[in-house]
Amino acid sequence: MKFLTEYLKIHTQKKREYLNITPRVEEAVKKSGVKEGMVLVNAMHITASVYINDDERGLIEDFDEFLEKIAPYDLKKYRHHRTGEDNGDAHLKRQLFGREVVVAITGGKLDFGPWEQIFYAEFDGQRDKRVLVKVLGE
Amino acid sequence: MKFLTEYLKIHTQKKREYLNITPRVEEAVKKSGVKEGMVLVNAMHITASVYINDDERGLIEDFDEFLEKIAPYDLKKYRHHRTGEDNGDAHLKRQLFGREVVVAITGGKLDFGPWEQIFYAEFDGQRDKRVLVKVLGE
Amino acid sequence: MKFLTEYLKIHTQKKREYLNITPRVEEAVKKSGVKEGMVLVNAMHITASVYINDDERGLIEDFDEFLEKIAPYDLKKYRHHRTGEDNGDAHLKRQLFGREVVVAITGGKLDFGPWEQIFYAEFDGQRDKRVLVKVLGE
Numbered sequence: 547m548k549f550l551t552e553y554l555k556i557h558t559q560k561k562r563e564y565l566n567i568t569p570r571v572e573e574a575v576k577k578s579g580v581k582e583g584m585v586l587v588n589a590m591h592i593t594a595s596v597y598i599n600d601d602e603r604g605l606i607e608d609f610d611e612f613l614e615k616i617a618p619y620d621l622k623k624y625r626h627h628r629t630g631e632d633n634g635d636a637h638l639k640r641q642l643f644g645r646e647v648v649v650a651i652t653g654g655k656l657d658f659g660p661w662e663q664i665f666y667a668e669f670d671g672q673r674d675k676r677v678l679v680k681v682l683g684e
Numbered sequence: 685m686k687f688l689t690e691y692l693k694i695h696t697q698k699k700r701e702y703l704n705i706t707p708r709v710e711e712a713v714k715k716s717g718v719k720e721g722m723v724l725v726n727a728m729h730i731t732a733s734v735y736i737n738d739d740e741r742g743l744i745e746d747f748d749e750f751l752e753k754i755a756p757y758d759l760k761k762y763r764h765h766r767t768g769e770d771n772g773d774a775h776l777k778r779q780l781f782g783r784e785v786v787v788a789i790t791g792g793k794l795d796f797g798p799w800e801q802i803f804y805a806e807f808d809g810q811r812d813k814r815v816l817v818k819v820l821g822e
Numbered sequence: 823m824k825f826l827t828e829y830l831k832i833h834t835q836k837k838r839e840y841l842n843i844t845p846r847v848e849e850a851v852k853k854s855g856v857k858e859g860m861v862l863v864n865a866m867h868i869t870a871s872v873y874i875n876d877d878e879r880g881l882i883e884d885f886d887e888f889l890e891k892i893a894p895y896d897l898k899k900y901r902h903h904r905t906g907e908d909n910g911d912a913h914l915k916r917q918l919f920g921r922e923v924v925v926a927i928t929g930g931k932l933d934f935g936p937w938e939q940i941f942y943a944e945f946d947g948q949r950d951k952r953v954l955v956k957v958l959g960e
Contacts, residue, residue, distance in 0.1 A: 590934070604763030604766050645923065648726075684687075721958065780917070
């Protein structure tokens with residue numbers, strides 16, 4: 547059984563940003579030599595998500611608008627801010643979009659439908675973050 | 685180590701539909717011969733979800749009403765529609781209900797609690813879609 | 823290949839409660855002897871979630887307030903209650919916070935970022951529930 551563990555470094559320029567990390571995950575799968583198995587991709591920080599959807603700019607703006615409406619950035623709204631933080635909204639946004647994806651590897655490749663792309667969604671950025679890529683199989 | 689990869693074909697009659705696919709996943713697990721392991725079940729399309737909850741008609745109507753209220757079908761609402769699409773709502777609904785489930789296999793069976801059932805939730809149907817079932821174990 | 827299957831018993835005092843189960847998962851991983859692999863942790867009941875986020879009391883209250891606002895407990899609101907149940911809200915809350923997490927194991931430990939903690943979120947408690955922990959690896 548083969549394993550590969552990679553930590554992708556992320557540092558966004560904006561507070562909220564949506565990055566297509568599919569090529570970096572594909573690279574890790576290739577490096578692992580795994581032909582059949584699974585890859586887990588998860589945000590290692592709790593104000594960010596990893597999800598799979600379309601790489602279309604308008605859609606990403608729709609997602610961002612939706613999340614900002616349902617869980618708005620607001621200094622006074624969240625009890626979490628009593629600790630000195632200002633990112634209560636980012637924790638909530640992350641809960642809705644999820645922490646991780648698990649993707650099948652078949653024939654050495656990500657076994658994807660036609661439009662599936664892996665995204666890292668940053669909700670409290672402009673600092674160093676990491677994404678874990680764990681490959682497991684044969 | 686054993687692997688099995690199956691692609692379930694789906695084609696719903698309605699735009700939005702919720703299908704219990706548990707028997708089809710159980711069949712794949714049986715076919716794989718895996719006694720201990722995991723099975724990944726994911727929508728291969730980005731306007732559909734795979735989730736686990738109860739197979740109760742009223743509950744499914746509650747889910748559908750909730751999703752339609754929070755992310756309504758609306759031709760004018762979404763930037764994604766500038767591409768000619770009309771399914772911005774379906775992408776959002778899928779984000780909330782998730783892409784995939786991972787289920788443990790113990791003693792050759794899905795290791796489920798009393799009411800767990802695997803659903804395929806279609807949010808932009810009436811055309812050919814696929815669900816990936818990837819079994820991994822021994 | 824090694825496997826371990828554990829069923830954590832849960833019985834909350836309150837209807838809704840958020841329990842940090844990280845030590846119990848760590849214990850299972852240690853017991854399994856797995857050094858490289860993955861652990862699946864899922865609620866076995868469909869009115870509860872397992873998720874990963876911060877163990878900060880104010881944040882948990884923010885989460886609870888958010889869920890209660892978006893999917894309120896209400897005897898009359900849900901079609902699911904025609905079956906005699908009163909927990910339609912709990913099924914919905916669970917959908918939003920998810921059923922499961924998959925965590926990488928590296929060097930015999932949960933491969934976590936600085937603040938990641940595994941939570942069991944109970945939305946219909948005060949009775950016996952279970953969480954499945956399935957460890958897989960070498």
